[in-house]
Amino acid sequence: MVPPNRAPRIGANTAGSTGPTRRSLLAGVAALGALGTAGCSRVATATSTNGGDLLDRLRAAGVVRLGIAGEIPFGYIDTNGELTGEAPELARVVFKRLGVDRVQPVPTEFGSLIPGLNSQQFDVVAAGMYVNPERCEQVIFSDPDYQMLDAFIVRKGNPKGLHNYQDVVRKKAAFATGTGYAEIQYAIDAGYQESDILIVPDQVAGLNAVEAGRVDVFAGTALTTREVVKKSSTTEVTEPFKPIVAGKPHVDGGAFAFRPTETRLRDAFNVELHRMKKSGELLRILKPFGFTEAEMTDLTAKELCGG
Structure with missing residues (x-):
């Protein structure tokens, strides 16, 4: 979901919310992950020749660690203790078709995902990670597998008329976003002082900050903001918009x-993913998690990598 030192996923909650907190979710995932990883903290080292042999090893083992x-x-443990989310559910289908029957969660903090991957912990x-x-x-x-625009949580009626980061700067609005969110950099690029940004743990903490009047606006992904305000009677979500990056409107994309x-x-993996996009199966899998046709995309990793 969100870039390191910047944002989402898109991709949890704080005290006073109705759902599980991000911390409790991580604890739940840790408990489940520990069951599957006890006695073997790392996967076997891959070969770097001929595109790697991990696929063969996963087929032989019958399980892939996520x-x-x-x-x-994006990826979490539900109230029944089951692994779910857009990425794990998509992974189940794709890896099954690649000959790997089971998926197993390995929990970590978002900022540790890439180091953990490269140190072969999974x-x-x-995790719906944004490509940058x-x-x-x-x-x-x-x-x-999805694209994402930004949106704001504001008080009902959007009294300050905040529709993009330039509005936030121009109207000197009190601004919040989440730990490590891409929206931090988007606001800075628009001219907002980094020291003035209120950093909160997640979108529910952001909602709470707006409801309590601590800030005028919380910035997050269009998906997470629209989902989190469903139970709020005092806030609303603005229309999704493209942040400006390097002087141009930008659309983020999340991938494996x-x-x-x-x-x-x-x-x-890409071969199966593109088949699912073409057939419409991808949207059917992601729809229960709040994704819509607007989040479907033909963006490529090459484009988002700047290649």
Whole structure:
């Protein structure tokens, strides 16, 4: 979902919310992950020749370990203790077709996903991670399974008329966003002082801050903001918009990440992903998690990597 030191996924909650907190989600994932990883903290080392041999090893083992960050709706443990979310559910289908029957969660903080992948603590990052040039220097990505615009949580009626980051700067609005969210950099690029940004744990904490009047606006992904305000009677979500990056409107895309040596697995994953896009199956899988036709995309990892 969200870039390191910047944002989402898109991709949890704080005290006073009605759902599980991000911390409790991570604890739940940790408990489940520990069951599957006890006695074997790392996967076997891959070969770097001929596109890697991880796919063969996963088929032989019958299980793929997914790095997740306990974030709704991207990858999390539900109230029944089951692994779910857009990325794990998509992974189940794709890997089944690749000959790997089971998926197993390996929990970590979002900022530890890429280091954990490259240190072979798990096989694939399945966390709705945004593709950007910085990350593309460290891992390889599948093509995105979704695209995402930004949106704001504001008080009912949007009294300050905030529709983009330029509005926030121009109207000197009190601004909040989440830890590590891409929206931090988008606001800075628009001219907002980084020291003035209120950083909160997640979108529910952002909602609470707007409801309490601590800030005028919370910025997040269009999906997470529209989902979190459903139970709020005092706030609303603005129309989704494209942030300005390097002087141009920008659309983010979330994808699965693989170690740079594992091009064969990444390519096989892409083949199945594109089949599912063409048939409409991808939207059917992602729809229960709040994704709509507007989030479907033909963006490629190459485009988002700046290639």
